[in-house]
Amino acid sequence: MKDKVLEILKENKDYISGEKISNILNVSRTAVWKNINTLKSEGYEIDSVSRKGYRLISSPDILTYEEISPYLNTDFIGKKILYFNTIDSTNKKAKEIAETSSDGTLVISEEQTSGRGRLGRNWTSPKGKSLLISILLKPKIDPSKVSNITLVGAAALVKALEDFDIQGLIKWPNDIIINDKKIAGILTELSAEINQVNYVVMGIGVNLYTNKEEFPEDIRNKAGSILSETGKTIDRKKFTGKFLNYFEKYYKEYFLGNNFHEIIKISKEKSILLGKEVRVIGRDYSYVAKVLDITSEGHLLVQKEDGAKEEIYSGEVSVRGKNGYI
Numbered sequence: 001m002k003d004k005v006l007e008i009l010k011e012n013k014d015y016i017s018g019e020k021i022s023n024i025l026n027v028s029r030t031a032v033w034k035n036i037n038t039l040k041s042e043g044y045e046i047d048s049v050s051r052k053g054y055r056l057i058s059s060p061d062i063l064t065y066e067e068i069s070p071y072l073n074t075d076f077i078g079k080k081i082l083y084f085n086t087i088d089s090t091n092k093k094a095k096e097i098a099e100t101s102s103d104g105t106l107v108i109s110e111e112q113t114s115g116r117g118r119l120g121r122n123w124t125s126p127k128g129k130s131l132l133i134s135i136l137l138k139p140k141i142d143p144s145k146v147s148n149i150t151l152v153g154a155a156a157l158v159k160a161l162e163d164f165d166i167q168g169l170i171k172w173p174n175d176i177i178i179n180d181k182k183i184a185g186i187l188t189e190l191s192a193e194i195n196q197v198n199y200v201v202m203g204i205g206v207n208l209y210t211n212k213e214e215f216p217e218d219i220r221n222k223a224g225s226i227l228s229e230t231g232k233t234i235d236r237k238k239f240t241g242k243f244l245n246y247f248e249k250y251y252k253e254y255f256l257g258n259n260f261h262e263i264i265k266i267s268k269e270k271s272i273l274l275g276k277e278v279r280v281i282g283r284d285y286s287y288v289a290k291v292l293d294i295t296s297e298g299h300l301l302v303q304k305e306d307g308a309k310e311e312i313y314s315g316e317v318s319v320r321g322k323n324g325y326i
Helices: 002-011 018-025 029-041 065-071 090-100 143-162 226-230 236-256 261-269
Strands: 045-049 053-058 081-084 106-109 130-137 169-171 175-178 181-192 197-207 277-281 286-294 300-304 309-312 318-321
Touching: 002 018, 002 029, 002 053, 002 065, 018 029, 018 053, 029 045, 065 081, 065 236, 081 090, 090 106, 090 130, 090 181, 090 197, 130 236, 143 169, 143 175, 143 181, 143 197, 143 236, 143 261, 175 226, 181 226, 197 226, 236 261, 261 286
Parallel strands: 081 106
Antiparallel strands: 045 053, 106 130, 130 197, 169 175, 175 181, 181 197, 277 286, 277 318, 286 300, 300 309
């Protein structure tokens, strides 16, 4: 009901009476009034004038379906959104609802109290200053191909940034870099049988408005936000919509159209690692190598100091710059 009242207010630029809204929705004027008050409590500025009715003045900067949908052009991604003000982890929630929720369902929160990245690292996210989103996917593919969904997400992020004239680079396979600072990360988690995917949850965290001093001291040298690194304050709702549009496009091309070429092309063009010496870190080993290429399968091709070449698979290792993060 509340969502329908909001939709009517957004469609009408002038005042609309409570009686007219009640007639459209076939509910009492009291019900309309209660929902108007609920919207006001959520941050919507609604002017109420006797004998004229209600008029929406402004909407809050929140990432609900009602606020994102004007920017969405997708078939199934984001058609259902679970929105939270605070949550421990969007990925955790997405996994909890996976069995009963549809393909493309999103979990979005303004704040995470237990957010994490790859290899269990913490993800810092001051309230209301980030995009914290998890996408529930149910692809009918071999589980061995799932890791490349991370590359799809990274490609979608850098393309969305381009639409705001921001050049982000990809630190294979899951980080987005601006000015040698990590501004976004992706964590992809899988539930599968031997030859069948039950579901995939892709968690994305993008630092949008975080100031330098808001990052913990121990990560200030490697963490940044779009604001801190470009000076730009971009529209969260529009950015989220653009990212989801690109993600669905690339996701369908790869998994439904079996065409990974565009993703590899973007991964190479936007790579911050190609041609660089890096340190490849595994569980019980570490070695320096030069990054030669990203293969057609999405693997990182490196050359060790002894000349031997090796393909690095997403999720198997952590890649760091030879002398630092990049």
